[in-house]
Amino acid sequence: MSGIWFNTSWRGKALALALLLVFLLAPVIADRYLLSVLILVFYFAYLGHAWNLLMGFAGQLSLGHALYLGLGAYTATALWTLFGVGPWLGVFIAIPIAAAAGLFIGWLGWRFAIEGVYFALLTIAFAEFTRIGFDHLQITGAAGGLFLPVNGEAAGEWWNLGGGPLLYYYLALALATAGTLLVARLRQSPLGYRWLAVREDPQAAQAVGINIFRARMMAMLISASMTAVGGVFYGFYYRNLFPSQVFDIGRSIELILAPIIGGLGTVFGPIVGAIILTPLGETLTGLMQSLGLNAPGVKAIFYGVTLMIIISLQPNGVWPWLARHLRLNRPSE
Amino acid sequence: MSTDHRQFSRRGMLAGTAAGAFYLAAPSIIRAQTHSIKIAVLMPQSGYLAQAGQSCHRGALVSASVLAELGHKVELVHVDIESNPDVSRTQAERAINEGAQCIIGAFDSACTLAIAQVCEQRQVPLIVNIGAAPQLTEQGYKFLVRNFPTGGMLVSNGLKQIQALIDATKIAPKTAVFLHANDNFGMAQRQGMDKVFPNSGLPFKLLESIPYDPKAQDLSVEVTKIRGLNPDLLLVVTRAADAIKLVRDIVRQKFQPMGIISPGAPGLYDEEFYKALGPLADYHIDAIPWANPKSKVTQTLEAAFKKEQPNFRFAVECFNVGFTFDALLIAADAFKRAGTATGPELMKALKATNLTDHAMIGPPIKFDDKGQNVEIPSSSVQNRAQTPTVVLPAEVATMTPVLPEPPWQGRT
């Protein structure tokens, strides 16, 4: 991690610290709406980091990450509603469950040489299978949903994640920051370099003695675990879960947009992507309303067009381009 | 060219902050006006619930003039929540920022709960116009009231209607099958059914409860299963488009039950249902709350709807339109009684509601301490000439019920 720090230009350091400061102090001046948008930005940045580990670093396309999100969310909330186990403890049970699912899928995929699109379809199949399964799981309410009691602002029980948006804001910010630090650390670690080698040229990597299978499994393990923690956050923030919402393929797709648009395989890509995409959606909505173009679906059309434009013009993501123009990094970032 | 790129992505990054700053400085001036109340109506106008959401939206649009006619000063804001809880949450925050003092919504339970969080924390009342998940009023929200039956209420009232239908038409069904969508609405009904049916005293036996996947492409397999069981009555909980598939496959497989009855689900009374099936849509019955044809409020609402939404039939949309209107009426009425639109006072007035003249059938609107209106009755609405018609109870009926259903062949 010191590697990243020392090798970033002073501009980069200043920018990163300034951004962090702004976010820490935002609640003082920002209103609740902006806070709720920022919570989403941090949430998607964090999930983007998790997914980016598997795709950007280890090179495996997963389109079923909602599986780990849902497993994390359901485990922690079920433990809370059924057994009174608080989320700070519940997360330690949610993580192994999601990790086990991820490792199983990884083992199936990589042991049996399922690559590329086929691996992506494998992940989709597992997520869909689990979604329908949970639709029939009576103990968590099946399709009827799982509900948490109301969360008043005065509750202030941070140990049960009962509290107002401020609690969740700082929690989301902490997750995003921790995620960034973790990813940066891993990037510079021996494991990170092994991943890079495996992604770029698996055969050469194998030739120098890297165990490809183990490297990929580690990526999956960390990725799924991180996503599960995001799921716990999701469950307690929204206080209700439906299998058709949380395991849905739409969720899997939505969480990969930020890292791809921001910059795959980079440390700051997911953050930049989240900062662009979430406010973009909100701004489009506001714009449509003020222009009187309130027809349903128009905003989504603009959103889709934007995605197509960005991926056509900047297929490597916005961050590498931004970093180059602002002269923030070493060439290899 | 590089300048264009810079402008492009910077704009994206700055726009969000700019938008936020703009909404921060938003007109809190509006809050100062206490002689009118600003209500935000949050509905899923796009996404998978678009059909119902747009119908409710039409209801909200028409309500504005009717409420003015009844002497209420109301300002309405309409928001599309895209059938997405993330959007629901941020849009609720934004609406309140822009001065909304009360929120109506949101048809889908997940979206409604996302909004409920915000309303609870910002102490802005939320009136649920349509939403049957029982848990909405069980989780302890203090700033939520619901003027819509729970899944359990729909089922028990529905079964009461079925008994009334049997009495009125003198049919003698011995068996029934319950087919329901395996989504949160269907499950709420199923749970209600499992609890209430055994003690309902109905003269027929429930052979089986069959859940179907609402994402399925067709229901021919389900219908084959039902045909094998050959029940006298088919009780269904479907969504709009599924009802079409169901009846179509039933006709094709030549299965003729005494009646197809729904304990409170959408689908059997949608315009697309009539358009798709024509005369084959007739004689099915939905046991749901309905607009009271004998109420003056409803008649005013109908006249306004005819004028402002000529492309849609009030007779078909009055369920969504009526409940949306009633929710707005409740808000306006509470505002009148409270004299102010500030959250806690408005909420107190809402809880004390006792509204006699409203659009949907039933006794005066009152809420229990959980915020639920427990007295909303169901009526039997039968499709006649491709128009939903109230056939029971007799006081509000415009036609008498006809059962068993005439055969599929030879219907005009």
Add this chain to the structure above:
Amino acid sequence: MTAITLNVIVQGLLTGLVYGLMALGLSVIFGVMRVVNFAHGEFTVVAMYAAFVLFEVLHLDPLIVLLPIAAVFFGIGYLLQRTLINPFVGRAEHEQFILLVGLATVIVNGLLLVFGPDARPINLSYSFDSYAVGPMFLDKVRVFAAIGALAVAAALLLFFRYTRTGTAIRACADNLTGAAVIGLDVKQLYAVTFGLGLACVGAAGTLMATIADASPSLAQAYTLLAFTIVIIGGLGSMVGALIGGILIGVSEALAGFYIQPSMKSMFSFALLIIVLVLRPQGLMGRRL
């Protein structure tokens, strides 16, 4: 085998053939160009709406407008490939994916904007008729749609087997460098391929419109279905796509009948996983 089981199987088979035709288009596109067309279901739904509009306005039976719609879709596919898709051929899968997800979003919401959210049925005079074959009831529309699907698939198969262009396309799929070396215009052939793939989709959507009601919400499910069938049937094998369609149609029907209808999709996904793990080339595909 009881009469009802047989009925379930045959209905599943008929429906599966139409799904198979839709998957055929994907197999052609992915098999030859390796483009991950995640907007496949969306195009199918556009075709459904096209058939619906022609029926409403000109009162033409979809079976009649099948060829014209397929031809138009060929043109759309050709143009789309030359303009939008071509730069993405050979690029990383996730980039193609984002492009097509963006396109899919635009299409679905465009349809919502134009047609509204209601399901749009095509009410043919024989929509409610069925053939009584022994103890079974077979829906007339499903029988016709299945025959149509078989006809289109057969035509495509003959095209690929016996025409010069068809052979050239297969050459590109087998060995791209070799094909370029011997002077084949790869760009042109790719455009033709994408056109053919979309023509299949156009035909499949038209047939689908007779058995399902057009609605924007169907799109994503169809995309997944197409991919599932293609994987199970085998990439690059057209017969495989049809067989995969039949297999999915029948197995889902049986699973729905004997287990629980709400679980029938679980069965297809389980099947997909098993095929991916044990036999990734699918039932009829060649080894990757």
